[in-house]
Amino acid sequence: MKNCEYQQIDPRTLVVSPSSAQKHTEKEAERPRRKWEVFPGKNRFFCGGRIMLARQSGVLPLTLGLIVFTCGLFFGFDCSFLVEHLTVFIPMIAAVLFLFVVISLLWTSFTDPGILPRATPDEAADIEKQINTSGSSTYRPPPRTKEILINQQVVKLKYCFTCKMFRPPRTSHCSLCDNCVERFDHHCPWVGNCVGKRNYRFFYSFIISLSFLTSFIFGCVITHITLRSQICKSLVQAIQESPASVVELVVCFFSIWSILGLSGFHTYLVASNLTTNEDIKGSWSSKRGADESGNPYSHSNIITNCCATLCGPMPPSLIDRRGFVPPDEAIPAASASEIELPLFTAKNDAHMVG
């Protein structure tokens, strides 16, 4: 049969107008849903999908509370004395550091760490087919792993049963969030989110600025108490006059060790282009004892590694939280973007997951 089974249709009738789209989708569902509402991982979304957190926010409120509380005490009780006796720059520096810490913390917690969307059913079927018909070679690797060559080094890719795909290199599946995260570093309960490719630089800024902030506050409070005890000629009296300073000292003293240690550790990781996950597993520990650590992702020098990790291009979020779920699964996803639906922002913002 040579004649085409379809007829030429007037293109104007094919344009999906907003009103007809609305009626069409309203028949199938109450309203068009955004992708964050049907997201399969264990995440919580706010502000219409713009902000995301892990399901268990961990101790993020505690982290934020401690920082705000300690800085509040500092500004309230120590700054007046220090401004009088030293310089007005002290509260200014503290304020700048405090803002930087809080903003970095919020960026780390609320940004998509680099979640990989799960494979579509067609993709999953295609991969299954390839696994089952994988050619016979002399050495058959166990099923569900694939060996590839990266920069002349053999790397094994594992198959993720939840996301139904072979995990790209440096990707790991976080069981707490139930997502595969690219360049997975670790799941940080203090921050209430995974730390991965997209928010590692925010996390690093957070711990570095927090190190500076805690050290600065610690130093200032010690100075305050010292100066005060010189004036009153008694340390006990100085402490009695400013009890808040003791609270700050205790908080800072205990946090400084861990924060400085963490900063140092992550500086080492950044310089060698490693993730916490790889370091703990010892994936690239020098087996040959040569200078090269065997890390195929490392650039030639430390500066390049640092720049690449911290100042590299910001990759986009792959999960498209605010996109609309295509109304008909049979239509390829590429067409979903061409059907322009009106934004039901008011309705969507009222719906929060979790």
Place this chain on the structure above:
Amino acid sequence: MAETHSLQDMRQQAAVAAKVFIQRDYTNGTVCQFQTKFPSELETRIDKQQFEETVRTLNNLYAEAEKLGSQSYIEGCLACLTAYTVFLCMETHYEKVLKKIAKFIQEQNDKIYAPRGLLLTDPIERGLRVIEVTIFEDRSLTR
């Protein structure tokens, strides 16, 4: 066969015969590159050179997006100094290149792939994992 099918004509009426997935190529690390190997299912539909040219151009565009050059460093340092608040107001270099890529794929679909009953899906819609090529049933062929 000589008739030009518009994309919407095809999607509304043609049935999907198969889907081919072009996987990522990790030989140079985690940068976004796709394999240029020509899949056998497309042999009857499109010229090998043409297809490889498309994939190569896409690879070059992604390399441009992820390039570690002075522009990305300046962007990164500026972002760090402003506590990353520039990400709220400015479009990053990567996002600009992604728009270029979307336009390129649209163009390729309109000019080359749609007339042959094929459709390329933008990899960003598949989490930059695969280039999905949808093969539509070509009913104009003699069966």
